[in-house]
Amino acid sequence: MKAEDLQEEIIICRCQEVTKAEVQQAIGQGCRSLKGIKNRTEAMMGLCQGRTCRRLIERMLAPYQQQAPVTPSYRPPVRTLSLHTLAEAKEDGEDAC
Numbered sequence: 886m887k888a889e890d891l892q893e894e895i896i897i898c899r900c901q902e903v904t905k906a907e908v909q910q911a912i913g914q915g916c917r918s919l920k921g922i923k924n925r926t927e928a929m930m931g932l933c934q935g936r937t938c939r940r941l942i943e944r945m946l947a948p949y950q951q952q953a954p955v956t957p958s959y960r961p962p963v964r965t966l967s968l969h970t971l972a973e974a975k976e977d978g979e980d981a982c
């Protein structure tokens with residue numbers, strides 16, 4: 886396998902397993918915004934909601950944009966919390982979060 890091929894297989898979004906080649910393909914098909922890339926590839930839709938991959942995708946989009954990228958809305962990462970932990974916190978009067 887050539888070094889160029891390996892470059893294409895680089896994972897940009899590890900939550901959704903989106904590769905650099907997939908993002909470049911979306912850009913080549915006309916996506917020029919983070920939202921467009923998000924809708925086309927599902928990058929930035931994983932557990933971290935783009936915390937890791939958004940900057941990489943912004944860098945890939947930068948040469949194609951004439952203005953600063955508009956950051957799409959995203960939700961903060963979600964942590965699982967067992968009901969047992971929640972019930973214990975409620976009994977102790979602590980805030981569970």
Ligand code: FES
Binds near residue numbers: 928
């Ligand atoms: S790395 Fe892309 S959503 Fe987490």
